[in-house]
Amino acid sequence: MTDDLSTSGSYVKPGAQFDRDMSYIPDRVTAGGREPVDGRAGTGHPSPADAPPWPVEAGRYRLVAAYACPWANRSIIVRRLLGLEDVISLGTPGPTHDKRSWTFDLDPGGVDPVLGIERLQDAYLARYPDYPKGITVPALVEVASGEVVTNDFPWITHDFFFEWTEHHRPGAPDLWPEATRDEMEDVMKRVFTEVNNGVYRCGFAGSQEAYDEAYDRLWTALDWLEERLSTRRYLMGDHLTEADVRLFTTLARFDAVYHGHFKCNRQKLTEMPVLWAYARDLFQTPGFGDETDFEQIKQHYYVVQTDINPTQVVPKGPDPLVWLTPHGREELGGSPFGDGTPPAPRADV
Template sequence: MAYVSSSGEFTRDQRYIATRITADGRDGFVVEPGRYRLVVSRACPWASRAVVVRRLLGLETVLSMGIAGPTHDERSWTFDLDPGGRDPVLGIERLQEAYFARFPGYDRGITVPAIVDVRTGQVVTNDYAQITLDMSTQWRAYHRPGAPDLYPEDLRAEIDQVNRVVFADVNNGVYRCGFAGGQEAYEKAYGRLFARLDWLSERLAASRYLVGDTITEADVRLFTTLVRFDPVYHGHFKCNREKLSEMPVLWAYARDLFQTPGFGDTVDFDHIKRHYYEVHRDINPTGIVPAGPDLSGWLTPHGREALGGRPFGEGCEPGPLSETETVPVEHTPLAVAA
């Protein structure tokens, strides 16, 4: 499977299944506890957004989650972490089966996150950007007591604007570096990436969070890229002007979020590294997964409390993870600390 762009500049295919699950069911899929299953891989930054938001909002009891393994082939993500290699709820071996159940011969990317209708076994949507916004706005009746408002109405225009530039230059920017097929395309993407990271550093120097004084959707979207920066993007994608741990403001900001319940406790560094280094064989032909970097720094004091802010606004942090959704300790910084 080839990932590096043959035309030089990497362009992401953004043709997603735009069907929405809404409170009024206007697309034919109404919000309903137990009806849907969120399928993710902890390796994927786009899927990790949904994992974080689901946990912050407390939707675990109404929206179940299937976790695919960290690697995949041309035929899609597999449920190799589950007994017998099948998702215990959907009964399928590959996510592809849910896509084909609704769209036989589906010819676009079989991507995560995806939400599947348990009744029919058919995929409903893989529109990752809309999925998390709908969790905040359409699933509100099922949010946990004390859930934060990740997409407050009075800040939506600013959140949307920040998300647009962060996606273009950072979230997708690291891929534009890593999958560039020519020097010029790579250097253009590299320049945009670090110019935006500098802009973010300036913005966050005096503000604990990206928009307002609480965690919002904007922080979730930036975090899932930052947490992968040193383990993957710095070396594997050649985003190597500096490591995240060498950018003081962003490093402290990322640690602040990582140490906030709902963020770091969903991160599986083993899955992250195995996915990128094992799957992208046109970048890393040997498939060797680096032993580093040292993860212990993620647990060090960040000092961002001095900037004020209220992580959960008027609400409170989520409770402990269930045993079935807890990341193995050996895949976390706690293994180093121990």
């Protein structure tokens, strides 16, 4: 299975542990089409050396990213924080899809207004007529050719920061601060393996033994985060980084989906005082909460993942207004954007 939002196959394999296939289209978009910056993606997932680079060019690419998907939501948030809206357009598939592909059912006529396609699958097949894997988001698509460029989600946001620098807005935050980059890499890798992916190991466990192991690993990591964030406002200190973006998209889905749907039910997020305050702090920061859609999140998981929820009934709660309650994290000092500034309000709101 290529992704939690893969459009092929069953999610739950009886007797098996969930194993995420991290084999994606490896191409990178780089400044001038040069060899990409040799960074790391925070997953232990390397960038293949033979991946051909595509040049950074304003207006050339469209980011296709569903608000329902945590990996795609990450790319939407980073694009917004860095101010790339005018140079990389955004296409948003709806929250549900069939076995073939994500679809643009939220757009008039069910057609993406820029790419002119009904299914993201069309962009994959335009480049690879026999594409064998699931049609995943996020994906960068070249507008002129209609061909997918890459769906390698850890590197998409990495390159938004390192390769699109000349197009960053004035005051864009330093999402990969050099002074803490090595430690940040270790933190992001643990967040990815134990939390971002850990909730899926619980939800898609094919046996009691696999579930018990996944559950214990997840809560060990969440307890570690609760302790780490008790003395610092953000994962890497006084200012937000991409590490915070990556953790946020899982926390935003925790009580609405993962606690019940994925059986991650030792506690709700609202019952973990430090993580809950931290999550609200981020949610109330421009670029986070205003790029989060709880209804689309719930519709996706509860409707599409019929292995887990065969009735496709979508719960009405929890009340999203709790995300707007005071969090008190200012007492730890720091500020989200450091020497930078918040992004401008969304133009479509």
